[in-house]
Amino acid sequence: MDSGSIGSEDWIHRNAVVNGVRLHYVECGSGPLVILLHGFPEFWYAWRYQIPVLAAAGYRVIALDQRGYNVSDKPKGVRHYRLEALLDDVLGIIHHAGEQSAVVVGHDWGGAVAWNFAMRHPQAVEKLIVLNAPHPQRFLEEITTFSQLRKSWYMFLFQLPWLPEMLIRSGDFAGLERTLRIDPVHPGTFDAVTIGHYKQAIAQPGALSAAINYYRALFRLNPVTFKRSIMRIDVPTLLIWGEQDRYLGIRLTEELKPWVPKLQLERIPDASHWVQVEVPDQVNALMVNFLRTTGEI
Secondary structure, eight states: OOTTTOSOTTSEEEEEEETTEEEEEEEEOOSSEEEEEOOTTOOGGGGTTTHHHHHHTTOEEEEEOOTTSTTSOOOSSGGGGSHHHHHHHHHHHHHHTTOSOEEEEEETHHHHHHHHHHHHOGGGEEEEEEESOOOHHHHHHHTTSHHHHHHTHHHHHTTSSSHHHHHHHHHHHHHHHHHHHHSSSSTTSSOHHHHHHHHHHHTSTTHHHHHHHHHHHHHTSOHHHHHHHOOOOOSOEEEEEEEEOSSSOGGGGSSOTTTOTTEEEEEEEEEETTHHHHSHHHHHHHHHHHHHHTOOO
16 A cells, blocks of 8 residues: 555545645644654654544644655755754644644654754744654753764764665665564564555655755754754643663753753653554553643644
8 A cells, every 4th residue: 555645544645835845744633733743764654543542632633744755755955854944844834734833743853843843933833742852952962972872873874975875775674674673662563564654655766865864964053053043942842752762862851841841751661762653552641631731722
């Protein structure tokens, strides 16, 4: 089945041209808008367990294929994956949906986009939910430590031309398949069918280079300028963190209150980096309770 059309029959597949690119997304439900942003190397399907639950809770859910991923447009060149472009995409989707603001939810790279979107477009964020993605301030602090450098080694590999693409693509994406099979605490989190969908999405022409270009563009940021752009987030924020994350240390969840005063931190000991698909019932309950108890938008 095509990775752009999988899902439940009541999940509507749409395309929108915003910020100069065509973005594919899946929409379900009605009510206040919730935008779901996936990470690397995923696509909208990473939210398959959250879409129906949030829709049933009374929300209009849009799960986006971020630029470069799956069947969304894949402009060539690192410059097209700068943080500013990613943030403009999210703002464009909110406006395309006929809204001025939304609940913004992100995991991994989607979480990085969500953190920065809340800082730079606070008027467009009603509530913020981030899953296993570090706040920019804490990441800048921790990436200088040996512990986090050891976990983030692949980010430096991704700065090389063509070699990362060759390594990831080799053996029919054997490394990706191995990662999805062994990373989760709970065996079988990613079954063969799901892994097939992930492979099909990242194998779309230009998708793998586009996904890696997120990291290349990040490393080309001026660190001084980027640090100055980090601002306090004043909206209610939920940070969900699978503690068995092989890529992001647990210290990244600490000392966040000065930057996110309305933070609710929920650490899940028996979950990995792929928290929303590994323990979806726990994640869904935390998300719905947070949205209901912090006031309706």
